[in-house]
Amino acid sequence: QVQLKESGPGLVQPSQTLSLTCTVSGFSLTSYHVSWVRQPPGKGLEWMGVIWTGGSTAYNSLLKSRLSISRDISKSQVFLKMNSLQTEDTATYYCAREDYWGQGVMVTVSS
């Protein structure tokens, strides 16, 4: 069945780079695009960016300068890298196919 699972560090220091992996199963990354979405504690959802089926990407204009999304089709993985992290980047980060979502990974930015 369709599954997405995020993995990555739970704690990142300010000014450092966040690296997250989304491992998918039950579908191909060449058939479905995958987005990254984040949610600060107690707040709403923010769309971060997407990797389309052809491998091109699109980003939230507010995050574009700090964000990179890529993939490894052979491993069924999508990657998120975001640099210059600040405390306001503390959030649960989800990867999503829009109809299916991962469980999310909580990332805290703190020294």
Added chain:
Amino acid sequence: DIQMTQSPSFLSASVGDRVTINCKASQNINKYLNWYQQKLGEAPKRLIYNTNNLQTGIPSRFSGSGSGTDYTLTISSLQPEDFATYFCLQHNSFRTFGGGTKLELK
């Protein structure tokens, strides 16, 4: 970028009530509008896609409507398991979420 204004932010209702939640886009989104339900500590779950298409397995008390810039989620008769937070998502141009509606028990 397209902005999505969702209202109300909070809604108090009782079991059996009919409720509506609205999303207004800053420009025409051509019915590319999804609705999600999120319960505390869980990932969002898609209820409706492309304005009025019910996701498989979602009860028929949920329905969606709208066009152009204005869209509505309707729950015809609230059940205890429906008390949650609801979000809209436009996917006409990139993606933008609405701010959310927390539906609480009156």
